Amino acid sequence: MSQLEDKEKSTQYFLEQCIQKRLSFYAYSLPGDQEIKIGIQTSPSKFTNLLDLKGKEGFLFAPFDIDTEQASYFIDPEFEFSSNSTEFFDFSGLPDQIDEDSEVYESSKEDYLEQINEMLADLKSKKLDKVILSRVHVLNGKGRKDATSIFLRLKETYPNAFVSMVDIPGVGLWIGASPEKFLNSDGKTTETVALAGTQQLGDRAVQSVEWEKKEIEEQAYVSKYIEELLSNYQIDDYQKQGPFTVQAGNVVHLKTTYKANTALSFDQISSFAQALHPTPAVCGLPKNKAMDLIRKVEKHKREYYAGFLGPIHADGGLALFVNLRSMKVLQESMALFVGGGITADSDPEKEWMETCFKAQTLLKVIK
Numbered sequence: 111m112s113q114l115e116d117k118e119k120s121t122q123y124f125l126e127q128c129i130q131k132r133l134s135f136y137a138y139s140l141p142g143d144q145e146i147k148i149g150i151q152t153s154p155s156k157f158t159n160l161l162d163l164k165g166k167e168g169f170l171f172a173p174f175d176i177d178t179e180q181a182s183y184f185i186d187p188e189f190e191f192s193s194n195s196t197e198f199f200d201f202s203g204l205p206d207q208i209d210e211d212s213e214v215y216e217s218s219k220e221d222y223l224e225q226i227n228e229m230l231a232d233l234k235s236k237k238l239d240k241v242i243l244s245r246v247h248v249l250n251g252k253g254r255k256d257a258t259s260i261f262l263r264l265k266e267t268y269p270n271a272f273v274s275m276v277d278i279p280g281v282g283l284w285i286g287a288s289p290e291k292f293l294n295s296d297g298k299t300t301e302t303v304a305l306a307g308t309q310q311l312g313d314r315a316v317q318s319v320e321w322e323k324k325e326i327e328e329q330a331y332v333s334k335y336i337e338e339l340l341s342n343y344q345i346d347d348y349q350k351q352g353p354f355t356v357q358a359g360n361v362v363h364l365k366t367t368y369k370a371n372t373a374l375s376f377d378q379i380s381s382f383a384q385a386l387h388p389t390p391a392v393c394g395l396p397k398n399k400a401m402d403l404i405r406k407v408e409k410h411k412r413e414y415y416a417g418f419l420g421p422i423h424a425d426g427g428l429a430l431f432v433n434l435r436s437m438k439v440l441q442e443s444m445a446l447f448v449g450g451g452i453t454a455d456s457d458p459e460k461e462w463m464e465t466c467f468k469a470q471t472l473l474k475v476i477k
Contacts, residue, residue, distance in 0.1 A: 118262075121146055121193045125258040129277060132207030136169040136185050138274040138421065139265050140429060145194055146265065147421070149187030154278055156181045160380035160422075167424045171276050171284075174388055174416040174433075175401070183278055212282070214438065214445040215410040217245035219462060225407045226458040232403060233454040240331050241394035241403050243461070244449030246410050247469050252476055253442040254283060261285050263475045268359060272431040274419060284414055286436030287471070289358035290391065292418040293383050293430045300345075300370045300379065304332040304353070306391045306451055307364035310467040311357060319355050319362050324455040329353050329364040332390045335397075336368060343382055347371045358435070359471035376426040383418075383430070392416035392432060392449070413438065415447035435471050446472050 128135045128150065137148045149169055157163055163170065163184055173180035189199050217225075222245050229241050252260070261275040264287045271287040294301040307325035333353070340348060352366030374382070393416075394400025404412075415438075420430040437446045448468040450461050 122258055127201045130206045131204040132279050134278050136276045141270045145192055148191040150189045151185045151187055154183045154185045157184050160383050164376050165424055169421050171419045172417045173414050174412040180413055216248040223458050228407050229452050238399045239395045240451055240453050241400040242392050242449050243452050247446040249444045252444050257439045267475050283439040286433055288431040288434045290432040290434050292432045295379050296427050300374055302368050304336050304366040305363050306332045308361050308464050311362050316355055316357050328451045331395050333366045335390045345370045345372050361467050
């Protein structure tokens with residue numbers, strides 16, 4: 111066995127033990143990075159604002175709707191491990207644990223179309239410009255025992271995504287391969303993106319994709335919101351690139367990147383993040399009206415889907431991503447969360463198909 115294969119097997123065993131022993135842990139791989147970083151903490155702490163984490167080192171895990179019963183968690187690792195490490199955590203003496211599954215509401219096609227039509231009534235009457243409707247697809251026969259192998263396959267399949275696995279007892283085990291940066295900062299620059307509009311790529315070349323008016327407008331709403339937010343925070347020195355077409359698995363999106371050259375304090379970054387979340391790409395515009403409509407129409411709780419997560423460093427640096435292309439792993443099943451932007455011009459049948467394309471990003475790896 112080669113040294114690389116030996117390390118891969120060690121990483122897989124390590125993660126499988128974390129899950130079996132019901133330890134609170136995170137594992138992630140940054141876009142374009144081969145290394146997997148892992149941290150374990152006996153009891154993660156809750157936080158209400160990024161500012162609570164100033165000067166800390168670890169991993170944060172925040173829900174979509176911070177005003178619901180789902181809390182934001184911070185894992186401050188007592189033990190850290192990487193796929194390049196030679197150290198091992200001693201699991202001996204720790205018993206296997208079984209966590210009781212929480213119920214997850216699976217959306218039928220009829221449910222989804224009914225919910226779209228309810229949202230379209232508000233959109234066509236100009237009560238709001240855009241809203242995101244999500245649904246849950248439950249896959250039976252795959253569960254916690256398969257989580258590590260699926261996480262590792264996602265990392266190999268989507269090397270340019272933020273691939274993550276987070277398990278907090280009583281909260282749940284989540285896996286994802288997010289294509290969307292939420293907020294990254296290294297102390298000198300700050301980056302975010304507008305990502306909206308989706309098509310199935312099929313057998314086309316990425317450069318040959320043409321976008322419809324609805325998709326272009328959907329992306330423009332998100333870009334406009336980010337630019338207004340940058341202006342509100344007096345961030346004028348930034349580079350904007352896009353919109354351009356990017357591939358994420360079997361689908362393509364419209365993307366615009368923003369890179370601010372202003373050195374922001376951690377206090378400013380925290381405030382900016384609070385204003386940015388949830389982004390119009392996962393909620394809608396105006397944000398408050400979109401959130402109210404989502405709470406009213408969706409029959410499931412999004413929990414940590416469309417929240418944000420990622421590592422944070424003591425020097426104020428962070429690499430946070432929107433928790434998209436994600437699933438909650440139950441004992442013997444997996445709940446995949448997918449969604450899409452609804453505007454007054456939306457075709458309900460096309461929107462349903464878009465969620466099916468997005469689900470395939472994970473399903474093809476799982477199966």
